[in-house]
Amino acid sequence: MNAPATAIRQGRKYEQVLEGARTVFVAMGYERASVDEIARVAAVSKATLYAYFPEKRLLFTEVYRTEILRLADSAIELSGTKPPEIALREAARRFLAYLTSDFAIAMYRICVAETPRFPEIGQAFYESGPELGRARLGDYLRCAQARGQLQIDDIDLAADQFFQLCQSTVCDRILCGVQTQFSEDEMMRIVNGAVETFLARYGT
Template sequence: MNALDGIRRGRKFDQVLEGAREVFLNDGFEGASVDDIAKAACVSKATLYSYFPDKRLLFTEVAKCECRRQAEEAVTRIDMSRPPRDVLAEAGRHMIRFYLSDFGQRVFRICVAESDRFPDLGESFYDSGPRLVEKRLTDYFQLAMSRGELAIDDLPLAAHQFAELCKVELFPRIVFGVQATFTTDEIERVLTGAVDMFLARYGA
């Protein structure tokens, strides 16, 4: 049992999470039944309840784990030895792909839809994703500054500014249903603009 979140870990924990992930993304929180989740996870309802006595806990854990996984994939691409333009392009490309992915969109929409029901979900989502990326980017910024490659006064602000630059035009269009898919050229156009603008402001 994890004393911090009240969730018991065990050998079928990941199996339960994967089944729940599939059902929540297909049916949303309200539409997801415990029976369907247990079936997708290939476990009994008793086993499911032994890990997650509350569907809310299960939903929160699914969102947190997936966001953490995506954020960790993004930060592992940050090679501290490379120059800022290369690092920003690689990290930004991964962030954009997540913003535009089917999973990223579904989790975002579910979190927004359920924000009144689960007021702490947004903070958990943020801590598992954006905050992790922010920490890794600021670590890189500090190293790049020590090499004379960047000049930044407020490191966390700069990290969030870059993340927002990577959303320009693309994120609003997909959120509001204006456009469902984007070409590589459309994505690279936004990414190049984000990197250029960031370096115009913070390049040493």
């Protein structure tokens, strides 16, 4: 499947449409989010919206793809210059902040609910999320390994394990409605635990 952006015409009001759609999807979910409401919140005409995004599904996947790319660009230094104990802690903190955001929670719930009917939503969610995160983190892990700071046989598996460690405690509590807000101390407890566990397994 090609990235959604290949079918999208960007222009003067592209970001405006995306921001309006982001707001509506988070507030209403996918099924209840109408094109009329997205156009109203974005302050554009329906004709303008359709010129950029002929289908609501395409708009949803582009909203998610754009947001997750921002996260990926800021989550870790791809140059690989920082030592693992610093770079991984920074990446984990940013990832956890994203994971507990209203946007991430809404997107995840939409994906779970809509993928049985629209498999392309799940595929786009996976490609722009877990798959992209694995690739970006994998690049850093290879650099750190080349410097002798890590010893990893399976980079992809290690990257997946790191992200799963970062979700400990948080995901289940959020998705079950047990807890929606986390203090800085709670967040750092999870971050430090994830990094220390990862380095205990893969550090040199």
